[in-house]
Amino acid sequence: MFKSFEPNKIFIIISKAQKYVLFLFVIVLTIGLIEALVLSPEDYKQSEVVRIMYVHVPAAWIALGIFSSLAFLSVGSFVFKNKHLSLIAKSLAPSGFVFNIIALVTGSIWGKPTWGTWWAWDARITSMLILAIFYGMYLLSWRIYEDKEKVIKITSLIAILGAINVPIIKFSVDWWNTLHQPSSINILSTNTAIHTSMLVPLGIMTAAFALFSILIFLMKYNTELIKVKNKGLDRL
Amino acid sequence: MYGKKVKLRFIFLTLVLISLILTVFLVLQSLKENVVYFQSPSEIKSLIELDKKRIRIGGMVKERSVFINSDEINFIITDFKNEINVSYSGVVPNLFAEGKGVVAEGFLKDKNYFSATKILAKHDENYMPPEVKEALGDK
Numbered sequence: 166m167f168k169s170f171e172p173n174k175i176f177i178i179i180s181k182a183q184k185y186v187l188f189l190f191v192i193v194l195t196i197g198l199i200e201a202l203v204l205s206p207e208d209y210k211q212s213e214v215v216r217i218m219y220v221h222v223p224a225a226w227i228a229l230g231i232f233s234s235l236a237f238l239s240v241g242s243f244v245f246k247n248k249h250l251s252l253i254a255k256s257l258a259p260s261g262f263v264f265n266i267i268a269l270v271t272g273s274i275w276g277k278p279t280w281g282t283w284w285a286w287d288a289r290i291t292s293m294l295i296l297a298i299f300y301g302m303y304l305l306s307w308r309i310y311e312d313k314e315k316v317i318k319i320t321s322l323i324a325i326l327g328a329i330n331v332p333i334i335k336f337s338v339d340w341w342n343t344l345h346q347p348s349s350i351n352i353l354s355t356n357t358a359i360h361t362s363m364l365v366p367l368g369i370m371t372a373a374f375a376l377f378s379i380l381i382f383l384m385k386y387n388t389e390l391i392k393v394k395n396k397g398l399d400r401l
Numbered sequence: 402m403y404g405k406k407v408k409l410r411f412i413f414l415t416l417v418l419i420s421l422i423l424t425v426f427l428v429l430q431s432l433k434e435n436v437v438y439f440q441s442p443s444e445i446k447s448l449i450e451l452d453k454k455r456i457r458i459g460g461m462v463k464e465r466s467v468f469i470n471s472d473e474i475n476f477i478i479t480d481f482k483n484e485i486n487v488s489y490s491g492v493v494p495n496l497f498a499e500g501k502g503v504v505a506e507g508f509l510k511d512k513n514y515f516s517a518t519k520i521l522a523k524h525d526e527n528y529m530p531p532e533v534k535e536a537l538g539d540k
Contacts, residue, residue, distance in 0.1 A: 210496060240414060244411045279494065280523065285438065341438070344439075344504055344523055347525075349527070349528065358528065360530060363528050
């Protein structure tokens with residue numbers, strides 16, 4: 166099924182793609198930051214503090230998205246015994262972890278002025294912390310285990326186990342009483358609880374963060390391919 | 402289409418996932434009381450005996466119920482079915498206001514009276530510029 170993966174071809178494409186992604190990222194981030202910090206209006210209740218949202222929410226989305234893709238790639242890697250998928254997952258993980266930490270830290274900074282506390286052990290925040298721990302375990306186990314077969318098995322297992330946490334995070338605010346407010350954006354319905362003038366910078370910032378993850382992914386993946394090449398293996 | 406081993410691994414993984422989801426579901430179900438961050442006034446009313454433990458109560462601050470004395474603030478938390486009186490001395494967060502969400506942490510004196518040691522504001526999912534809020538308010 167995945168026989169068409171040829172490291173040499175992919176390598177050339179990736180090396181070229183990096184430049185364009187970086188270029189696009191800088192442009193989108195600039196527009197996003199101007200929109201979010203200058204052009205977008207203040208909130209009627211939270212006033213200027215609301216601007217943390219433009220970092221907090223996209224970071225949380227990207228962290229969740231990347232962990233979901235880790236899980237899917239790991240399932241593929243386990244079922245089809247395709248080690249390439251594990252390498253892709255390995256290269257994706259660091260940016261997901263960083264965005265998870267960013268979401269937790271900005272959430273804490275946002276929580277103090279609005280809720281009146283830095284930290285609360287409510288379902289949403291705790292499950293997000295558990296996701297960060299899973300990311301940490303995933304990244305660490307790539308470093309701990311030397312044996313190729315073993316490391317792929319263990320990391321896939323961690324990603325698949327951790328994936329159960331993803332829907333829990335998503336629906337925690339609906340299932341239980343939490344201090345965290347319910348989600349403002351529903352994919353299934355068109356009416357959101359965020360005014361359009363605030364939705365636009367949120368979307369642009371999400372695109373910027375996604376581009377950043379892609380950039381880091383390409384760099385990491387490039388390094389992984391170089392490692393494979395240096396070992397004198399044509400295919401994994 | 403795929404080999405026998407691929408199918409086997411897929412079935413194995415599916416079974417592992419199903420049992421895991423079931424386990425997590427059962428654990429969360431049994432821990433339900435600990436997972437919720439706060440209780441509503443209605444849940445307090447239905448308690449059979451009062452806990453001496455520190456608990457959290459959440460709901461809306463009832464309109465025109467906030468009274469500020471010299472060093473104490475009194476208000477009513479409501480979930481529009483039941484109400485509970487709260488007294489608190491200290492600083493309230495910026496977003497604390499009548500008609501807005503609140504979570505109070507403290508001790509129950511009785512089923513109608515709660516002495517809070519900490520007040521947290523709970524805000525809703527609505528974000529809009531002040532002008533839009535005014536326009537909506539005029540309607």
